Amino acid sequence: MSEFPSSSGTRRLTLRRPDDWHVHLRDGALLQAVVGHTARQFARAIVMPNLKPPITSVAQARGYRERILSALERSAGAEAAARFTPLMTAYLTETIEPAELERGHAEGVFTAAKLYPAGATTNSDAGVRDLARITAVLTCMERIGMPLLIHGEVTDPAVDIFDREAVFIERHLKPLLERHPQLKVVLEHITTADAVRFVEQGPATLAATITPHHLHINRNALFQGGLRPDLYCLPVAKREQHRLALRAAATSGNPKFFLGTDSAPHLRAAKESSCGCAGIYNAPYALESYAQVFGEENAIDQLEGFASIHGPRFYGLPLNPDTITIEQNTPDPDGAGLPALLELANGTDQPSRLVPFHAGEQLSWRVL
Numbered sequence: 001m002s003e004f005p006s007s008s009g010t011r012r013l014t015l016r017r018p019d020d021w022h023v024h025l026r027d028g029a030l031l032q033a034v035v036g037h038t039a040r041q042f043a044r045a046i047v048m049p050n051l052k053p054p055i056t057s058v059a060q061a062r063g064y065r066e067r068i069l070s071a072l073e074r075s076a077g078a079e080a081a082a083r084f085t086p087l088m089t090a091y092l093t094e095t096i097e098p099a100e101l102e103r104g105h106a107e108g109v110f111t112a113a114k115l116y117p118a119g120a121t122t123n124s125d126a127g128v129r130d131l132a133r134i135t136a137v138l139t140c141m142e143r144i145g146m147p148l149l150i151h152g153e154v155t156d157p158a159v160d161i162f163d164r165e166a167v168f169i170e171r172h173l174k175p176l177l178e179r180h181p182q183l184k185v186v187l188e189h190i191t192t193a194d195a196v197r198f199v200e201q202g203p204a205t206l207a208a209t210i211t212p213h214h215l216h217i218n219r220n221a222l223f224q225g226g227l228r229p230d231l232y233c234l235p236v237a238k239r240e241q242h243r244l245a246l247r248a249a250a251t252s253g254n255p256k257f258f259l260g261t262d263s264a265p266h267l268r269a270a271k272e273s274s275c276g277c278a279g280i281y282n283a284p285y286a287l288e289s290y291a292q293v294f295g296e297e298n299a300i301d302q303l304e305g306f307a308s309i310h311g312p313r314f315y316g317l318p319l320n321p322d323t324i325t326i327e328q329n330t331p332d333p334d335g336a337g338l339p340a341l342l343e344l345a346n347g348t349d350q351p352s353r354l355v356p357f358h359a360g361e362q363l364s365w366r367v368l
């Protein structure tokens with residue numbers, strides 16, 4: 001990472017181009033509306049398979065990968081599409097065949113597989129109810145070196161929603177790691193000090209992604225002056241002590257923690273509803289959002305490791321050869337801030353209306 005002042009004297013940083021190790025790109029019109037935001041900043045992205053129906057076969061993943069690249073070509077041009085690599089994941093069900101995963105991995109289609117406990121989050125109904133039913137799948141992944149990505153929350157309605165991650169670690173993750181000591185596991189979008197500690201103390205085969213929103217908000221933000229559906233996601237934001245633990249972990253330089261935005265767009269109408277969807281759309285300013293946190297923690301020198309190095313090292317993939325430059329914004333007390341609503345072209349007559357994370361705020365960095 002190198003630093004040069006810009007002509008106006010503000011800080012300017014050049015870092016290796018980052019990757020997003022957890023993103024929801026959706027499909028159809030919404031895909032076309034959002035994919036350019038991710039590809040603008042990130043060279044590669046681990047694409048979540050929770051479509052309807054979920055991505056459970058090699059053929060579906062190939063088709064989805066083609067739709068992603070052609071949507072990007074339509075929205076941002078052929079050059080943007082040539083620079084971006086979607087890394088596909090398989091959605092684990094209780095009936096998926098190990099042979100299908102193994103073939104997809106060997107053919108370079110499936111980079112990883114995603115475990116959703118059934119009912120834990122958006123489009124997770126086809127997920128796994130009983131981990132014992134996927135033992136053969138996990139054994140196969142362990143043998144071929146295919147990472148398992150986990151949405152780590154129990155679905156037991158008797159467990160308080162704010163405790164579901166910590167309980168998952170004790171009830172399911174610990175025994176799973178003992179049963180599969182060679183399996184590479186990413187605990188996705190961690191939200192608690194418990195998860196930070198567990199990953200720090202866990203085996204070298206265990207890592208975690210951290211989202212920008214869990215670094216910025218605690219659970220109070222959901223109720224700030226009224227109900228804030230745009231800040232509702234799963235796992236839900238926790239108490240301040242947990243946010244502080246996540247900030248310490250992300251900025252520590254520990255290679256077990258890396259960038260995964262969990263950008264999860266839902267149309268404004270689906271968020272502002274009597275039963276609003278879970279998911280925060282942070283892709284438009286994701287790198288800026290992380291840079292703000294690293295700056296506030298006096299750890300901007302750790303941003304490159306978190307954003308661009310720890311992830312590929314864990315996955316066993318090459319680092320990106322090219323770079324990206326961010327520049328510090330001069331604060332503007334009269335400035336309007338970021339747009340409150342995005343109306344994104346998507347190839348239909350109606351634009352996709354989405355509220356981005358940091359709507360109306362000013363951020364201290366921007367991608368050049």
Ligand code: NCD
Nearest residue numbers: 024121122233234264278279
């Ligand atoms: C995600 C979505 O909308 O697909 N929602 C979310 O709140 N993060 C699903 C998920 O990752 O849990």
Ligand code: ZN
Nearest residue numbers: 024048262264
């Ligand atoms: Zn997600």
